[in-house]
Amino acid sequence: MPALTVGILVVSTTASQHLTVDTSTSALTEVFEHVNGESQAAQWEVKETTIVCDDIEKIQATVKKWADEEKLNLIVTTGGTGFAVKDVTPEAVRPLLQKEAPGLVHAMLSGSLEITPFAMMSRPVAGVRNQSVIITVPGSPKGAKETLGFIVRTVPHACIQAAGMESSRKLHQGGTKQLEKTHGITEKAGHFHISHSPSGHAEHGHNHHSHGCGHSHGHQGPKRHQTVPRANDLNAAVTRRHRESPYPMIPVGEAHNLISQHTPVLSVQQKDVNADLIGYVLAEDITAPEAVPAFRASIVDGYAVIHTDGPGVYPVVAVSHAAPGAVPQLKPGQIARITTGAPLPPGATAVIMVEETAIKTMTADDKEEKEVEIFATGIAENDNVREAGSDVEAGTVILKAGTAITSSGGEIGLLASVGVSSVRVFRKPVVGVLSTGDELVDHNNPRSLEHGEIRDSNRPTLLSAIQAQGFTAVDLGIAADKSENLSSDLTRDANCDVIITTGGVSMGELDLLKPTIEQSLKGTIHFGRVAMKPGKPTTFATFPSTNAKQGDLDKLIFALPGNPASALVTFYLFVLPSLRKSAGYVEYHLPRVRVVAGNDLRIDPRPEYHRVFVKMQNDGRLAAFSTGGQRSSRIGSAAQANGVACLPAKSEVGEKREKFGYIPKGETVTAVLWGQIGGLSGLM
Incomplete structure (x- = not known):
């Protein structure tokens, strides 16, 4: 049987505006991937994912497209099922259903009520439209995963029936016991148990009324089948404490x-463009309100000319400095002295460098040039001219959402150059x-x-x-x-x-x-x-x-x-x-680089993160040198460290290395960097 196709629709105004906020899509995808990886589990293919704001028409448009045109087997919406004013997912989905599925709703609510009494604050709906099964789950990643987990093993049966893939008679051959066995459902202590947690145990503390923004309230409630590791009871005697850690x-x-x-990802705030902006991440694209430069400017010190005039002696009729002020029109046979960055006089078509000229005559007081000879030949239009908007065009995106403002000054300088005084960033x-x-x-x-x-x-x-x-x-x-x-x-x-x-x-x-x-x-x-x-x-x-x-x-x-x-x-x-x-970083993990072991690095039965000093060698390669004894209490081993070498466990290095107990000097390993790379004259 081909894989059952799935569409995941995140309903969240916040996530629709800031895509990095969404963690519900990946959370639900993990549920399907986990089921896909188990024997006798239904095969799923997450074919469509999208995010829409809390708007009935937009929710309905997506659901209808997936059900009516793409004919997905299962559509799961997450978010908008609570009591907030903007929670409209049930109102959007219910009118689209041709058959309702109160049993699925009951199963979701019953399972959730075992985790938190706040599950009663959720308003899920479920049913069938054409050949698609549609289910609504809460908006928090944890709540969404758990709620879907309660029914994920039985839903394939509903999808197969809704799509008409097999006859009802054939599906029910062998009775309900065979169905339960086929879908991995077992009976424990008088209650049916559906394994649903990717980590092999149930989770708790989920939220039933958020909007897919990657967060949960964490409210607790009674659980009938507690499989979560629990810490020692604070009120219990020492003799009753765990002898081994209950946590895997x-x-x-x-x-x-x-x-x-x-x-x-935290909320968005407005920040002024100054040194305090360093380290913040932009929450939206930044569009240039002004062009850079705003006028045609000279890129050298020299003389503005009309390029068709050619070499010769010309009167200097004006001076254009890099300062505000009007510059008179330049006519054929005239030139104007100009400084780098200054605006070209109207009519000028090129600039000649001062090195390609000579003074012919001066004013009576000998303080100004009167006539200057141009030696340059082959002058072309726009030589040494920076056109308006040639650096930045007005209306173009100069920095994209997700860009981090660094201490190098480049991003702040770019924002300042186009007159942006404040930006929206993640807190x-x-x-x-x-x-x-x-x-x-x-x-x-x-x-x-x-x-x-x-x-x-x-x-x-x-x-x-x-x-x-x-x-x-x-x-x-x-x-x-x-x-x-x-x-x-x-x-x-x-x-x-x-x-x-x-x-x-x-x-x-x-x-x-x-x-x-x-x-x-x-x-x-x-x-x-x-x-x-x-x-x-x-x-x-x-x-x-x-x-x-x-x-x-x-x-x-x-x-x-x-x-x-x-x-x-x-x-x-x-x-x-x-x-x-x-804080909104897209690449939030520290950089990992390949380094040469500068000395023998001992290995352990566990993967070890060995403090090292990474520096550049004469051959251009990075080398990692141990900072000494690696006992976890020895803070001195971190004094010079700018990273850690990621060493595999003994069982993962091969028989020869395992026998000697170290990775020899000169071999390549991976290092995680947390400080600046040392130069050739580094400490080690």
Whole structure:
């Protein structure tokens, strides 16, 4: 049977204006790709994707085109199913349905109510138009994925029936038990269970009334079949805590995908064109309101001439400087002195460089030229002339949406040259940094350390790294190892979009961060361990914001390990790309380059991110030199590092390399750069 064709329609005024905001399309596509990858699963082909604003006519036009003309088997809309004034998706879709499907609606709502009571605030519709099954799901990526996941195994049966691909008699041979087996539906504890999560376990905390803008409220609710890993109970005795982490150790690539999926692009704001614009990303195309230059100008110092006059001696009748003012008309047999950038006199057709002339006579006071001889031959029209609009034409797009304003000055200079005084850009996230641990002492505390105390180096390290990348950093101080302290400190500054913590994410009895996020803040932990060295306990979570200015965007939490080198490496690998995506960067991951190993690089059973100093060699190739011992507590190994070499696990390097335990000097590896490349006289 050929693949069933799918159209995904995102209904969001915000996403229709700023395409980078949309993460719902990829979220729903992942559901179909996951099903496609499992045995006995229906085969899907996502054939159409588009975004429209919250407008009934535009929604209907797309649905009718896909159902009536393209005859897609399944049409899924996401967004506009809530109670907001602009939520009109059900009103747009319901009149188009020739058959309604209340069973699908019931299944979506029932499954969602097991996750959050706020599911009752959603208004889904489902049914058939011609040969197409049409389903509406919530707008948040998480809510959309979960809602579609509840029915995705049964929908192929509906699509096949609606399209008339097989007779009803043939489809139902063997009864409902055979149907359930065919579509991978099992019965657990008296309830039917449909596996729907790409990661192999259910997610929670989704939103049923946003508009496909890549965010969710994170409201929690009861679940009948809890398969999500849970942290220790904050109120339980030490003897009842986990002996092993309940969180699966996921690959680095999967961690990146989860972070990207839950990182929203922030709102748009107006900013003046000045040095404060550096690091912002344009939210719209910029069109030049003026031409550059606005007039015909000279590109050299010399004399404006009429090119057909040719060589000879001519009177100097005017002077044109690069300054405001009228310049008289030039007539045949006359020339005008002109400076670089100055406007050509009316009638002039070319400019002769001063080096190709000589003074013949001067005025009576010897201060001005009276006559000048032109030596140049073969003068052509427009020689040494810069035409009006030759650099920038008025009305043309000079910078596209998604362009980052760099510190080089080029973008700001271009905007200034055409008279653009302010632009619309994506807001940058505000980042709070919190260290955790009873043992920590401020680095600038003058007193001597007591036994068991250590200086907090993580906070000043991360605060400086954040500010160096152009983001606002907020110092949240040090939190004691008590859940109530953690909870209040994590929510202290309502303006923070992202919070970075260090420490408290391992398996100790005082590692309270994960349970505090889940139980006190009603948050969601998206992953709690990563298969990497250093940084295995790295945790990524979200929890609902209480700041009305941030709307219904969740706050992001990156709980990094307490060891200093681990904290810095995981900041650059995980946190910084998320900050850049929030700020509107299209390419938000740090650059990866191929480098030559400057010395032997030891390998580990886990993939390792080895701190290195990358510099240019005499042969023009980049070389990466280890910064020394790589113990995760050794912050000195990061002092000269401008990146990490990405070393594979021992099991991935082949028998010979695995036996010796290192990648030899001179071999090529991949490096992630977070600083400037060193020159030939670099530190290493």
